[in-house]
Amino acid sequence: MTAQEYISAAPTQARPAGVVISVDAMGGDRGPAAVMAGVAIAAKKHPGIGFIVHGSELDLKRLVERYRLQGRVEIRPTTGVVTMDDKPSQVMRNGAGTSMWSAIEAVRAGEATVAVSCGNTGALMALSMIRLRKLPGVNRPAIACFWPSRNPAGFNVMLDVGADVKADAPDLVQYALMGASYARNGLGLTRPRVGLLNVGTEENKGRAELKLAHEMIAQATEAGSFDYVGFVEGSDLPSDRVDVIVTDGFTGNIALKTGEGTAKLIGDFMRQEFSAGIFSRLAAAFSVRALNRLKKRMDPRRVNGGVFLGLNGTVVKSHGSSDGTGVAAALGLAVQLAQSGFRDRLAARVAASLQGMAETVQDVTAGGAHS
Amino acid sequence: MTAQEYISAAPTQARPAGVVISVDAMGGDRGPAAVMAGVAIAAKKHPGIGFIVHGSELDLKRLVERYRLQGRVEIRPTTGVVTMDDKPSQVMRNGAGTSMWSAIEAVRAGEATVAVSCGNTGALMALSMIRLRKLPGVNRPAIACFWPSRNPAGFNVMLDVGADVKADAPDLVQYALMGASYARNGLGLTRPRVGLLNVGTEENKGRAELKLAHEMIAQATEAGSFDYVGFVEGSDLPSDRVDVIVTDGFTGNIALKTGEGTAKLIGDFMRQEFSAGIFSRLAAAFSVRALNRLKKRMDPRRVNGGVFLGLNGTVVKSHGSSDGTGVAAALGLAVQLAQSGFRDRLAARVAASLQGMAETVQDVTAGGAHS
Structure with a gap:
């Protein structure tokens, strides 16, 4: 052996x-x-x-x-x-x-x-x-993390959040497949909704590799058993529109840390406001249950764990x-x-989609030369 | 004429x-x-x-x-x-x-x-x-915005947040100069601290254009009358380490909207927690002053206005x-x-730094070929 x-x-x-x-x-x-x-x-x-x-x-x-x-x-x-x-x-x-x-x-x-x-x-x-x-x-592995959201599951999946600073269009398609597989096994979603992170939701927006990935992911939905919602923006990260957010590891890492930093800033501001003067402290005492529930909901420890895919x-x-x-x-x-049995399911999914993806890349690039 | x-x-x-x-x-x-x-x-x-x-x-x-x-x-x-x-x-x-x-x-x-x-x-x-x-x-204009922070000024400046999806190293140096000028005139800071947004603070991190920009910005501090703190991360955006955050318009736009989206999510969660049951509503009534102060502090309308530089x-x-x-x-x-008199000051600053920057680009690229 x-x-x-x-x-x-x-x-x-x-x-x-x-x-x-x-x-x-x-x-x-x-x-x-x-x-x-x-x-x-x-x-x-x-x-x-x-x-x-x-x-x-x-x-x-x-x-x-x-x-x-x-x-x-x-x-x-x-x-x-x-x-x-x-x-x-x-x-x-x-x-x-x-x-x-x-x-x-x-x-x-x-x-x-x-x-x-x-x-x-x-x-x-x-x-x-x-x-x-x-x-x-798989060309580039990715790190996937959960992101607090308005979803019924309470979390989205975002990837890559920092395995590699680069990702070209075929990498982003693999991230879509791997992220969908992860959302099925990690969040229990049968048919996750995948979105591609961009600076606007219109088709003509963003970098060249994103426009190509946009076409390729749309054609990989059957192989990957997911729905594709198209481009999503930073403001969609906590939204109910999408379950899996696909991006390169540079952008994903900045977004993740920006979100964490913003949540921490608001937490600090809250503590300051609720300890400014006796009346505020009394209010905080009254609000202790609501504040604790909020704290638990935003607690980064609850969503701890980036997964290497x-x-x-x-x-x-x-x-x-x-x-x-x-x-x-x-x-x-x-x-x-x-x-x-996540590892085996993911491996099977990637293997099954490889052939389809090779064909899609050929289709899209050949089509692009004519259009 | x-x-x-x-x-x-x-x-x-x-x-x-x-x-x-x-x-x-x-x-x-x-x-x-x-x-x-x-x-x-x-x-x-x-x-x-x-x-x-x-x-x-x-x-x-x-x-x-x-x-x-x-x-x-x-x-x-x-x-x-x-x-x-x-x-x-x-x-x-x-x-x-x-x-x-x-x-x-x-x-x-x-x-x-x-x-x-x-x-x-x-x-x-x-x-x-x-x-x-x-x-x-100026090769690429930029959009600069204010970002709530732990600074004495209460805000950082971030640019570009969406004028252009690309920026190479010389563009990022110009953003540093323009952002510092904006921070002087918009936030009243005599010698703003500039940081370059990256996925880590170590010198070897990130994309190639960021490593080059890192060297070039360090050499432009005198021409631009700013201090350079080096690489900063997404979590530093609201920090007291830096006054001007330099990044390309793709990353900046995603970070801006992610921060806004996160703040909005937390606001929604707070409203939900403070309206869940009679006791929570009573707590909210007691907390109205603290909550209003918090709301005002995070109010996006207070920092409304992206400036085209x-x-x-x-x-x-x-x-x-x-x-x-x-x-x-x-x-x-x-x-x-x-x-x-912002427009004239900025124009003078950019003009004065152009010669210096051309020399720096030559130095750095020539140096890079030998090292």
Whole structure:
């Protein structure tokens, strides 16, 4: 059996303990204590799930005992740690032996279905690319995230939010396919509505690659089992018009961080206004329930977890500053994707659409030469 | 005197009534009633200022009488109207005789210092380009807007937010110069801090044109009298680190609309939470002062007005859906820019930096070939 065959065969192996999640316990700003607090919450919520945690043996043994996770958690001792400042290129050369590498390796070897890390995003993507490899036919992998919205599901999916600063038209079509697949498995939508992010909704707007992608995505709706709503704008990101927002990783990353920054600014302003003077503090006391519900609704920890799409294996990136609640949300997402057989479904979808896409590219570019 | 000389000479003409603002009264979703309500507010607030309003004679006469603006407002009757759906290319061919064209024409002829319109942004930029022409040495004009922030001024400047979907490195350097000039005249900052929007703050991040622009802007700080803080991220948009955020018009437009959309979503969620049940409504009643202060702080009407930079004349674009308060804010900005002699200062700054920039481009590109 070659390594490739082994990887392909791995997800179908029957595991007595059910789904296993591989966790990089050393990534993140708060260290293994926050990560293991998250594992403890997730382990309680998902009784059938096993965890392999990678990191300092001494620390992890202590934490497993503290949270009474014996029997649920297997410790993989590692000594190296990828820091937030390490460059992806360095980590690709010297990363073997780190907890991040080891966490990905467990997915590669078929011991776990999904890897989760709070570490350095660039390094995590680089290691995932060289160890898991891209799905056949995928040119650029993407990072997908949830975005609070007016949807019945409460969230949209946006991708790419930072795997690559560039994306040409065929990449954007793959993002549409992968994003739709993710929305089906992550949000439970049968036929997601896909939109392409642009500076206006008219057909003649935007950059050349967007006009081409616009035509190509419209022709990929059957292969991808999604509806295409056309161009959407930044103001549509939280709207009920669309479930999957497709964009390049540069624009998506700016949009994601702008949205987060705006929400944080408003939160700060609210705190200031509700603590300005005795009357406002009294009002805040009266409003504590409404404010808490609002806070929960906008809590970034609830939607924690960027998912790497387009690889032979699923990797979930949790926020670097995640606490136990945040890590538990990322682990919960990992469990959901593992249980839905997401990796295999996505791979099948991409493979099925490849032939159709090749034909579409030919059609559109040939048509473009005449029109 | 050639037309070109006439335009150059125009802004120095002495006008007995002081500053005059040219107003397109027919643009915008709410028609001349909202625009003239705004003129009435602005006329009261700025006693020395005159207005030329362009549009339907019948409507405007009635509105001037209603608001008792005789003596403050001159009516320029026009019959054509640019609609929100008109394509810029059509308006460039057939726009003569519209209220928008006439409003710009008054600035071109030196009768007014700044033009204000709530109309179709693309058409307004196209008409401004062909009638006012670009400042010598400016390749791409830009639209600058204010962004709520933690700054002492309460606002950052971001540009370009949608004049052009592309910008190469020299364009971004010009945006830095123009944005710094705008921040000096619009926000009263002596030495604005300029940042370049990117997906990370490390030097090796982002697209090729951003790395080149990064080096070039660092070398333009003396010519432009600004400080350069380097790369900033989407999350820095409302931050106290930076006063002027430089980006291409595609990214800037997405960021602007994402920020607006996020603020609106949070506003909707707040209203829902504060109206869910009797107790929450009671809490809202107690919180009315704090909530109103918050609302005012985030009110997009307070920061209404995108300014077109890089033309022989200043044009302020007000939101299409502006009411009287919104239009008055845009007119207030126009008055401030007119009184500060913004157009001439900006032109002088761009001219002075052109030589320096040409040298920098040569240095950087030559240096890049060796390193």
